[in-house]
Amino acid sequence: MEDQTPPFFERGPSPLARFTFFALLSIVLLFADARLRYLEHIREAVSVALYPLERAARAPGAALIRLATFFTAQSTLMEENEALRLKTLELSSKAARMDALAAETRQLRKLLSASTRSDLTLQLGEIVYAKRDPFTRKVVVDRGSQHGVRAGQAVIDESGLVGQVTRVLPLASEVTLITDKNQAVPVQNLRTGARSVIFGVGRDDVLELRFMPVNADIKVGDTFVTSGIDGLYPAGFPVATVANVDRSATNAFARIECSPSAGVNRGSLVLLVLENRALPEKPPEQEPVTKSVKSKKKGS
Amino acid sequence: MNQSRAEQPTEILLPVNPFFVAGTLAAAFVLNLLPASGQALLWRPDFVALLLTYWLIHYPRRLGFLLPWLLGLAMDVAEGALFGQYALGYTALALMATLAHRRVLMFDIVPQTIHVLVMLQVVKLIMLLVRMAEGAEFPGWLYFLGPVVAALLWPLLTVTLILPQKPKPDADRV
Numbered sequence: 001m002e003d004q005t006p007p008f009f010e011r012g013p014s015p016l017a018r019f020t021f022f023a024l025l026s027i028v029l030l031f032a033d034a035r036l037r038y039l040e041h042i043r044e045a046v047s048v049a050l051y052p053l054e055r056a057a058r059a060p061g062a063a064l065i066r067l068a069t070f071f072t073a074q075s076t077l078m079e080e081n082e083a084l085r086l087k088t089l090e091l092s093s094k095a096a097r098m099d100a101l102a103a104e105t106r107q108l109r110k111l112l113s114a115s116t117r118s119d120l121t122l123q124l125g126e127i128v129y130a131k132r133d134p135f136t137r138k139v140v141v142d143r144g145s146q147h148g149v150r151a152g153q154a155v156i157d158e159s160g161l162v163g164q165v166t167r168v169l170p171l172a173s174e175v176t177l178i179t180d181k182n183q184a185v186p187v188q189n190l191r192t193g194a195r196s197v198i199f200g201v202g203r204d205d206v207l208e209l210r211f212m213p214v215n216a217d218i219k220v221g222d223t224f225v226t227s228g229i230d231g232l233y234p235a236g237f238p239v240a241t242v243a244n245v246d247r248s249a250t251n252a253f254a255r256i257e258c259s260p261s262a263g264v265n266r267g268s269l270v271l272l273v274l275e276n277r278a279l280p281e282k283p284p285e286q287e288p289v290t291k292s293v294k295s296k297k298k299g300s
Numbered sequence: 301m302n303q304s305r306a307e308q309p310t311e312i313l314l315p316v317n318p319f320f321v322a323g324t325l326a327a328a329f330v331l332n333l334l335p336a337s338g339q340a341l342l343w344r345p346d347f348v349a350l351l352l353t354y355w356l357i358h359y360p361r362r363l364g365f366l367l368p369w370l371l372g373l374a375m376d377v378a379e380g381a382l383f384g385q386y387a388l389g390y391t392a393l394a395l396m397a398t399l400a401h402r403r404v405l406m407f408d409i410v411p412q413t414i415h416v417l418v419m420l421q422v423v424k425l426i427m428l429l430v431r432m433a434e435g436a437e438f439p440g441w442l443y444f445l446g447p448v449v450a451a452l453l454w455p456l457l458t459v460t461l462i463l464p465q466k467p468k469p470d471a472d473r474v
Contacts, residue, residue: 011361015360015365015394015395015398015399016395018364018365018394018395019365019391019392019394019395021365022365022366022369022387022391022394023388023391023392025369025384025387026369026372026384026385026387026388026391027384027388028384029373029383029384029387030382030383030384030385030388030430030434032383033382033383033384034382034434039383042383043377043383046373046374046377047377047378050333050374050377050378053329053330053333053378054333054378056330056333057330057331057333057334057335058333058334058335061334061335128335129335130335131379131380132332132335132344132378132379132380133379133380133381134342134439134443135381135431135436135437135439136380136436138380174380181435181436181437182435201437202436202437
């Protein structure tokens with residue numbers, strides 16, 4: 001029918017055709033991003049272009065906060081100062097003892113000819129905003145590749161592990177919180193020393209220990225710290241405490257719910273941890289393994 | 301203001317200024333960038349989708365499909381979403397608005413709002429399906445509250461965005 005319209009009524013492709021074109025384009029992009037991760041550079045470029053806009057959007061809120069801090073009462077400040085001074089005293093005495101212990105440990109390790117523990121480089125960052133995507137748990141920290149941040153760094157606050165840097169942009173970086181559904185952290189039970197992996201479930205303040213046998217030695221109140229065997233998270237940061245253990249026989253595994261130690265969705269100051277550790281080289285990839293199996297078979 | 305536009309033929313509107321359209325869309329984009337977290341994340345309206353709906357319904361041929369798609373890509377980066385999630389949603393919005401624009405404008409403000417609500421919900425649903433296909437958890441029914449808040453803003457939009465196009469009062473007429 002439309003073939004007979006005179007050329008001055010020509011309207012180009014139909015809406016449905018245009019929709020199909022752009023929808024297919026979007027789906028191709030979705031696949032390229034979700035499955036193949038081809039588009040990180042484009043994302044970086046666009047995010048830099050958007051940075052001034054984001055700053056502009058945050059400006060009114062930031063100004064309000066600054067105004068509020070300006071009008072903080074003298075008495076509150078004095079109280080806070082006093083509390084902080086006490087805290088400093090307490091912590092510095094602890095730190096002095098820690099130094100002595102660390103020296104002792106180093107000496108003992110040397111006697112045992114075990115490798116020495118590595119140093120940690122800490123960098124202070126501020127959480128500028130939470131990512132506005134309701135499907136994931138991510139925050140943006142105001143330190144980026146310009147400040148030497150690298151993807152994979154652990155992020156902590158004063159009481160434990162908060163998350164991990166998953167995407168580094170030039171002026172900011174994206175931190176995936178440990179409560180994100182796709183985030184897993186290798187941990188170790190402080191009481192028993194048993195190692196396992198703790199997962200986020202996509203809800204605030206809940207972490208889950210999966211695939212633990214029903215009779216696993218885990219009690220409510222047990223603390224899990226990072227085990228450090230993954231080469232990413234430095235060992236010894238508190239991650240979670242067990243909140244609830246469900247050992248119903250209907251499930252193959254015990255359901256163990258934990259609550260994170262750190263204020264994962266509170267607080268605004270975090271530390272980005274970089275561990276200067278010389279890891280042994282990764283074992284070679286698949287092929288040599290199959291070869292050795294074959295040669296063993298030949299030998300036997 | 302309860303009268304439908306079809307019933308007020310006496311007033312001929314001025315042509316829309318493209319810079320005004322671009323300006324409102326840019327403002328909506330900045331509004332979308334406002335920091336939010338927790339519950340606010342869920343009921344926060346998508347201003348860009350709302351403004352796109354308005355301009356698409358009033359000038360479907362001026363906007364086309366490319367602009368919504370590009371705005372969707374910009375949103376994808378800004379939200380840290382999957383590349384193409386918002387782009388797909390806004391493309392579907394463009395299709396719905398383009399096909400329904402004559403129909404929607406015939407109605408009073410309340411049925412208009414309901415039409416817009418349905419369109420915005422479909423966009424949200426498409427984005428939800430995309431994310432769940434990728435493996436995300438269902439974020440809860442509050443997820444569908446954002447379009448409701450946005451639709452409540454629709455009457456306000458129809459009153460304010462038309463203002464620059466009103467003809468200047470004629471001095472010769474009394």
